[in-house]
Amino acid sequence: MMVISGQTVVCGIIGDPIEHTMSPAMHNAAFNALELDFVYIPFKVKSVELRKAVEGIRGLNLRGVNVTIPHKVAVMPLLDRIDPLAERIGAVNTIVNVGGILTGYNTDAAGFLQTLHDRNVATDGKKVVLLGAGGAARALGHVLTLEKAKLTILNRKQELSWAEDLAARISRNYKTEVKALELTPENLKKAMTYADLLVNATSLGMSPEIEATPVPAELLSANLTVFDIVYNPLPTRLLREAKAAGAKTIDGLEMLVRQGAASFAIWTAVKPPVDEMRAAALSLLQKNEK
Numbered sequence: 001m002m003v004i005s006g007q008t009v010v011c012g013i014i015g016d017p018i019e020h021t022m023s024p025a026m027h028n029a030a031f032n033a034l035e036l037d038f039v040y041i042p043f044k045v046k047s048v049e050l051r052k053a054v055e056g057i058r059g060l061n062l063r064g065v066n067v068t069i070p071h072k073v074a075v076m077p078l079l080d081r082i083d084p085l086a087e088r089i090g091a092v093n094t095i096v097n098v099g100g101i102l103t104g105y106n107t108d109a110a111g112f113l114q115t116l117h118d119r120n121v122a123t124d125g126k127k128v129v130l131l132g133a134g135g136a137a138r139a140l141g142h143v144l145t146l147e148k149a150k151l152t153i154l155n156r157k158q159e160l161s162w163a164e165d166l167a168a169r170i171s172r173n174y175k176t177e178v179k180a181l182e183l184t185p186e187n188l189k190k191a192m193t194y195a196d197l198l199v200n201a202t203s204l205g206m207s208p209e210i211e212a213t214p215v216p217a218e219l220l221s222a223n224l225t226v227f228d229i230v231y232n233p234l235p236t237r238l239l240r241e242a243k244a245a246g247a248k249t250i251d252g253l254e255m256l257v258r259q260g261a262a263s264f265a266i267w268t269a270v271k272p273p274v275d276e277m278r279a280a281a282l283s284l285l286q287k288n289e290k
Contacts (some may be wrong), residue, residue, distance in 0.1 A: 002031070002039065003262045004039060005037070006019040007037055007040065008037050008039050009036075009038045009039075009063045009083070009265055010035060010038075010039055010040075010041065010060070010061075010062045010063060010096065011027065011038060011040045011041075011063050011064050011065060012040055012041040012042060012043050012062060012065045012066070012068050013040070013041075013042050013063065013065055013066040013067070014043045014045040014050075014065050014066070014067055014068070014071060015042075015044070015045065015067065015068035015069055015070070015071060016043040016044055016045055016046050016047070016069070016070065016071075017044070017069075018042045018043065018045075018068070018134055019044075019239060020025070020062045020179055020207075020232065020287045021042050021068065021262075022231070022232075022256060022284055022285070023040065023042070023066055023260060024042055025039050025040065025281060025283070026256075026257065026260050026280050026281050027040035027148075027260065027263075027264060027277070028040050028084070028280075029273075029276050029277060029279070029280035030261075030264055030272055030273050030276055030277050030280075032043055033276040034273060036071045036268060036270070038268065040062070043065070046070065047070060047071070047074065047084055049222045050071055050074055050075060050078065051078055051176070052077070054075065054078040054095075054102065054105035057095065057097050057102060058097065058100050058102065061097070062097055063096070063267050064094065064095050064097055064099055064263070064266065064267045065094075065095050065287075066093055066094055066095075066097040066177070066263055067092055067093050067094065067095060067104075068093065068261075069088065069134075069135065070135075070140075072081075072091040072093055072134075072135030072136075073090060073091050073092075073135060073138075074093055074130070075092055075095070076090070076091075076092055076104060078102075079092065079095065079100065079102045079103065079104045080101045080103065081103040081104070082101050082103070082104045083103065083104060083105045085104070085105075085106060085109060085142070086105050088105050088139050088142060088169075088173050088287045089106050089109060089138050089139050089142045090134075090166075090169060091106055091108075091135040091138040091139060091161050092104035092105065092106055093106055093107055093108050093139075093259065093263075094106070094107050094232050094251060094262070094263040094266055096187035096267055100177065102157070103147070103212075103265075105262075105266060106139050107139070107259040107260075107262035107263050107266070108135075108136050108255075108259050109139040109140070109142060109143040109257035109260075110258065110259065110262045111254075111255045111256070111257075111259030111260070112139065112140050112143055112229075112255050112259075113143050113147065113257075114248070114258045115227075115250060115254045115255045116147075116227075116250075119225075119250055119251070120253070121197065121225050121227075121248070122203065123139070123144055123147040123148060123197065124147065124148040124149070125148060125149075125150065125151040126149050126150065126196040126197055127149075127150045127152070127194050127195050127196050127197075128144050128149040128150065128195065128196065128197045128198075128199060129152050129154065129188075129191045129192060129197070129198050129199070130144065130151060130152070130153045130154070130199045130201060131153075131154050131155070131157060131183065131198070131199065131200045131201060131202050131204075131210075131214050131215075132153075132201035132202040133153055133155040133159060133162035133163040133165075133166045133180075133201075134159075134162065134201065134202075134252055136201050136229060137166065137201035137202075139151070140167055140172055140201055140229075141153060141166055141167075141178070141201055142170060142173070142174075144199075145170050145173075145174045145176060145178065145254065146174065148288035149197070151167075151178045151179070152178070152179040152180075152181065152191050153166060153167055153178065153179065153180045153181070154180075154181050154182070154183040154187060154188060154191060155180070155182070156182070156183050157182050157183075157184075157206075160180070160182050163180040163181070164180045166178075166179035166180065167179065168180075168211060183214075185216075188215065189219060192215070192220075193217040195224060196223070196224070196225065197224070197225045197226075197227065198215065198220075198226045198242075199227045199228075199229070200214050200215075200226075200227070200228040200229060200230065200236075200238055201229050201270060202214055202224060203230065204230075204231060204237050204238075205228065205230050205236040205237050206236075207232045207233055209239065210236070211234050211237055212237070213236070213237045213238045213241065214238065215238060217229050217241040217244070217245065220242045220245040220247055221240055221245055221247065222245060222246030223245060223247075223248070223252065224242065224245075224247040224248070225247065225248040225249075226238065226242035226247050226250070227250040228242055228249075228250070228252055229252040230251075230252050231251060231253045231255075231285070232285060232288070233285075234251050234285060235249065235251055235252060236251070239251055253281060253282065253285070254278075256281060257274060257277050257278045257281055258274070260272075260277055261274050261277060
């Protein structure tokens with residue numbers, strides 16, 4: 001059982017909202033499993049308080065934090081160093097504090113890629129439709145392009161500039177062509193006609209709006225792989241309908257676990273207990289569904 005003392009190392013997560021986060025359950029289970037004197041705490045941080053929160057990492061000598069919505073991009077100029085991949089992606093989801101020097105990383109990319117590899121999903125030369133252009137989508141778009149996918153990004157009209165900026169950044173960094181289109185029924189239907197892999201990096205379908213879906217069922221088929229990074233509920237409506245259509249489906253829990261494991265390794269320099277992290281996250285999900 002965890003005992004907090006003056007020697008306990010503190011990690012955490014900053015975001016707004018933060019009430020739904022699974023990360024404390026995952027990381028505290030991992031610390032307990034390895035008997036590390038660490039604790040992981042959620043911190044609700046509004047955008048106007050972000051600078052103060054980052055200074056608090058130094059001032060309180062936190063070992064590090066995860067960064068979630070809406071701070072993954074805004075936090076970057078507040079840090080001392082940025083890992084090269086996170087710099088190219090343009091988003092940070094993990095910060096480590098070493099002697100007051102704060103370095104930002106992006107473990108969403110590693111978690112997503114590891115999940116694809118675990119499920120034997122090839123990307124080289126494959127046509128991928130990515131829905132969304134926020135912090136998580138930035139990481140996914142970059143790693144998909146690194147893995148030689150042919151990428152089309154679709155985003156809502158009011159946020160189309162995000163998709164255009166992301167497509168331009170990826171195209172410039174990797175000397176390839178990435179398309180950015182408004183998420184309309186016409187554009188979606190055309191893109192899905194040729195897609196090998198569909199990735200939902202939006203919040204559509206997330207609890208409590210569990211009947212929402214970004215893609216009509218009639219556009220799903222057996223020759224698709226559908227990866228929905230939403231992990232609450234499991235499965236989402238998108239994945240239920242994809243499975244019914246015969247598609248291969250991947251839910252967001254594994255990516256959540258894998259990105260968390262990568263953060264854990266950065267903070268502790270210890271191999272993460274992935275099975276314990278997955279079990280803790282799944283247990284909390286099942287508890288919340290009751």
